[in-house]
Amino acid sequence: MEVVASDDPMIDAELLGQHLGGDVTVTVAETGSEDAVREAASDAEALVANVSTPVTAEVLDACEDLRIVARAGVGIDTVDVGAAAERDVVVTNVPEYCTDEVATHTVALLLAALRSLGRYDRDVKAGGWDWRAGGEIHRLSGLTLGFVSYGPIARRVRELVDGFGVDLVAYDPYVDAEEMAADGVEKVDFEALLDRTELLSVNAPLTEETRDMVDRSAFERLADHAVVVNTGRGGVVDEAALADALAAGEISAAGLDVFAEEPPAGSPLFDRDDAILTPHAAWYSEEARADLHETVAANVRAALAGERPPDRIDPDLDWV
Template sequence: MSKTIVVTDWDFPDLSVEQSVVADTDVTLVSAQAETPSEVIDAAEGADGLLVQYAPVTEEVLEALGVDAVGRYGIGVDNVDVDAATARGVYVLNVPDYCLDEVPTHALSLLLACARRVAQYDHEVKSGTWDWTSGRPIDRVAGSTLGLVGFGKLPRRLVDLVSGFEFEVLVYDPYVDAEEIEAAGAEKVSFGALLERSRFVSVHAPLTDETRGLFDADAFERMRDDAVLVNTARGGLVDVDALVTAVDEGHIAGAGIDVLPEEPPEPTPPLDHPNIVYTPHVAWYSEQSSTEMRRRVTEDVLGVVTGDAPTNPVNDPSGD
């Protein structure tokens, strides 16, 4: 019996990568642009597997469809009800390591752009102002303290990238042993110590009930007044209103933000803030990483719906 995989939503130029994966199989690929649970249900009726970008895969969706697998384009799976999937024997799949170069590189780019006031100077020059003093004071980057919130594969790659800056690297991650962190050339510290000691803080934690709103007004008040926050992880980790207030009031020096709680954002927060550099959730992207992500998650969903074991399961619906 032939199988069907439905792409619930996508913003790629086309689905040629996905089509190439299923081309020599009897699996049919169907595309949609669903934004709500009801639209997902309508689009994927009778499907054996889902490929999902932003569409919500709720308990209602899983109950209605009875699919074997849900593949999420990317690392995070916050738009998929993983517990509900597990309870129904549905695999949730992701691609945990497709952008090992791109995200750390982008985080470092934001860090340096903020530290060197690149966006401010660029705007001023294009507006007709040629004045190096407008960004004063700027302190030397080398020899600073870098705090990493979360210590998975991406921040470990960032440690490698910044080796030439001779940073003191601090790590807050309650799920990684101090010995493992020390072996990577960093020091395990509490969240409070990281805030108080770090000039640069780069966020790489998943969005969970435990981490949602981790960077709030209290956190910003504990940070150094020359601190720069970089977030390439999930928008919900940072209270953006509190962030803007903290920068305005001088609790921290600035921020580089690639992800927001709502994307695209509403008119607030003020996106023209001179000391906050924004990018549109692009840290994951290169042509190579995009192709790899799409190919691998499609291969994994295809494998599950045709009877193979998954390569990158987020959950264990078998109960073993």
Template sequence: MTDRIVVTDYDFPDLSIESGVVDGAADVELRGEYARTPDEVIEAAEGADALLVQYAEITDAVFEALPDLRAVGRYGIGVDSIDLDAATAHGVPVVNVPDYCIEEVPTHTLALLLACVRKVPSYDRAIKGGEWDWTAGKPIRRFTGATLGLVGFGKLPRRLIELVEGFDLEILVYDPYVDAATVDAAGAETVDLDELLDRSRYVSVHAPLTDETRGLIDADALDRMREDAILINTARGPVVDYEALAVAVEAGDIAGAGLDVLPEEPPSTPPLDHDAIVYTPHVAFYSEESEETMRRTVTEDILGILGGSDPTNPVNDLDGN
């Protein structure tokens, strides 16, 4: 009997990498669709044994309507688009790719931060518009020796600490789920969120999107930040209250922001056009190498589960341990 893997949605040029993995397996069929909403997924994936998901929302209704599902794989690290409780209740393992962009996201975070600090996009636009004036970006503060606050302390911000080592930054960390000894070992200081916001010139968000972190950086949090502070978000858009951030930047309450993620992607209306905000289109994860690793790893994991193996990168615990 043939096992059916349905790719619910993808923005890759093709599914050649996934097909290359599946082609070596007997009695496995791979099919690509463009389904984003739960209803679209249910219609497109009827009879599927496994799903590969990029942006689609996988809700309890999807699990109810697709009783043959034996695995769901998410392209990437975050799994906030998948109802994990529903998956567990239906006995469906969910897997992700936790390590594929350990180099890319911290590098992009640093690139956004330096672009904001040195006002590179503003100078670029000015020169292309015929203006040659080095004073147009004033004031610019020295990067070396400043204080960097990390909201969340998983693998990505830990790698970021290594990347900024030569800048002699003071590193503060807020993460209630990481013990102080781990933070100390990385050369950083554990603080609560309020203290981090009070002290940091640069605040970089690395928290996953959960009920607890949604809107974590809200108007009150932004009000606590220094007027020379720069906020960087390469995590998930809804962790930051975007409307409050726009108000804070326009009012000069903070110095700027570098955003790779937004609450709505792509945004239905143009985001705030302000020289102090640098945007990129949720691309921090990307390099040719990381994309290939992501796609190959999650496909191999799904294929293994269908073949009777335990998940390599399980997200939910089906055994209740």
């Protein structure tokens, strides 16, 4: 059986092969374009895709033997899940391998942005020594932390900030108010979230419903001292509007680990010392990477054996 894996450095073909077993051949290939995927996976039964692998209806038509697209990660916004289902191709992801890592990274970005660590760091390294170099900073205790999506990562963030003395609100139409209340989180609508939140944590997947959800009008509603962090998906936040909001003083700082285009090219955020940018690295720890390969292999093994993979994506949900 032939498995094609993306050449993304996070995917270790040897480790994946060990988990899959000796009867499976793992071939590493470039998968950053539709043409590349069609060529690489034309005879494959399984495709292990990274975050930039486009799996469109046209790609699926060209890969007639394909039985599973196994995302080596959480997000599946580059996979046409509906088209896959129509062609009896299973789509899976790895939903929980890095929950703790992304939550920790989220808190790190929130604190770094709130405390102006990036600006202080650059000022000191340039020979400065001025507490005012960080701009206006507000006390953490008493601020309101708001979540866009209240899934596993947001829930872990909530646990990590316990003791910080922040108020907690969340917007998520798919989670009951009672369930949030049990965690000490108040369920609010999106407009109320923006009006009340001073620390905004964007943890939403990219769907038609969430694309550009945090846009120019959203930044206008947030407090001038608000901090915005996105560790969900880049397309949920309008990055041009974010840069404009920072420049206009409509919010005070931002931290991004995900971008609409990855890597981002010529982003207006590059020149801003009030924006902390990381390279889609929130998922990373050595432990998470090991869990990723084990789970991807389990999904592929199940699909190739004609069984239901444990992390099969429901094609009836509103995926992009």
